[in-house]
Amino acid sequence: MNKILPLLFAALFAGCTTIGPDHQRPAFDLPQDYRAADGWKPAEPADHLPRGDWWRAYGDPVLDDLIARADSANQDLRVALGNYRQARAAAQQARAGFLPEVGLSASAQRSRSAAIQGRSANQSNTTQLGLDASWEADLWGRIGREVEAAGAELQGSAADLASVRLSLQAELVQNYFQLRAADSQRALYARTVAAYEKALEVARNRVAAGVATRGDEASALAQLRAAQAQAVDLDLTRTQLANAIAVLVGEPASSFSLAEADWQGAPPATPVGLPSTLLERRPDIAAAERRVAAANARIGVAQAAWFPSLTLNASTGYAGNNFAQWFNASNLVWSFGLSLAQAVYDGGRRDAQIESARGAHDVTVAQYRQTVLGALQEVEDNLSALRLLADEAALREQALAAAREAETLALNRYRAGTASYTEVVTAQTAALDNERSLMQLRGRQFSASALLNKAVGGGWDPSAVAGTAGGPSAENTR
Secondary structure: OOOHHHHHHHHHHHHOOOOOOOOOOOOOOOOOOOOOOOOOOOOOOOOOOOOOOHHHHHOOHHHHHHHHHHHHHOHHHHHHHHHHHHHHHHHHHHHHHHOOEEEEEEEEEEEEOOOOOOOOOOEEEEEEEEEEEEEEEOOOOHHHHHHHHHHHHHHHHHHHHHHHHHHHHHHHHHHHHHHHHHHHHHHHHHHHHHHHHHHHHHHHHHHHHOOOOHHHHHHHHHHHHHHHHHHHHHHHHHHHHHHHHHHHOOOOHHHOOOOOOOOOOOOOOOOOOOOHHHHHHOHHHHHHHHHHHHHHHHHHHHHHOOOOEEEEEEEEEEEEOOHHHOOOHHHEEEEEEEEEEOOOOOOOHHHHHHHHHHHHHHHHHHHHHHHHHHHHHHHHHHHHHHHHHHHHHHHHHHHHHHHHHHHHHHHHHHHOOOOOHHHHHHHHHHHHHHHHHHHHHHHHHHHHHHHHHHHOOOOOOHHHHOOOOOOOOOHHHO
16 A cells, blocks of 8 residues: 555656646737827737826826825725735635645534343444545646636736726826816806906996997897806816716715816827837736636636546544543544546536637637727827827917907907997907817817826836837736
């Protein structure tokens, strides 16, 4: 027996193999560059690359504080963190399959036999203390594939957590600058209402002097009321944006407040030749690729069901009539054995499980490719948006300057009695529309900037990403 056991264990470990295909990242035909920018290359998942505090490029301490509050209290982020903890526990559970199960048992029993055919009844005591162990040899790599799948799911869950955090940051940045754009428009309407009140006063004075008609006064009053109504509408917009920010930072909308600020400025410039290695850091791409690996490993788990399972069982302990006899050598009991099990007929269940696993793998491959396509679209959209919005902003500024000049000239002519008030209203409306459009456009520029940061995986720092194009892939660093 002492010679057989080592040979048996050597045979077991020498015979272990791994069933199922090894994971390979799905092939994907990527463009050599983007239409909207030069200096890009085909991207591969590399979510290990640094992201950093990309929102600090906007230089707004209020925004920095909101991001910190969201990171600690946002409920969607806590959901993702809970999912990650579950995935980590599942990976630990899968790794436990490599180890034996050991159990300890103790029992005490008193029994009495019946008196039969003149024999007196007997009473007896039985006590036992036992140690049991069982271990399944991973001959075909089923447990290894389960560990591989759980590990890939854990990495995917970690990437999901990073993706939720990145999406939260981008959404918060968008809402914040949309709120600041609303603040600027409210300030604009406050100035406009004050100017229209003065214009109404001028019209009334001219009517009183007999040099203007009541129509001029009515036009001035209608224009004033319309501006006041627009200001109220902006109050609603700001309130809704503030409520949305409150939810993102994990606070009740009723107790959240954000001081008003007359905001001006433009988003940080996008570097020329923004490197495509930034796109490789996108956590959603990494998560999709990891789930392909998990689905691939489950094919091996399903295929291993076609092969027999070998389990080693061992037990030892003491048994006797009372506790005092437990540790006598004569009361020592032990057993050791092997069991081999193999399903012979299952009506096609195992074939169906293998086909299901292959179908699930095909699903994850398609989802991975769709994620990459979506990432490419987001980069294209927002690079194009920033470029075209910058061109539009330049034209809007020229239009605003011309509209302001026309407004000044119309007011001067009206005061001199050489123009009707209709010309004044037309000029003032054009100036107001152009200025508000420019402010709205600034908000759109900041939104596109935030979305571009999200699209490339979280901002850009040339010093941080320099030389990473030939670095290790996401798969090799796990």
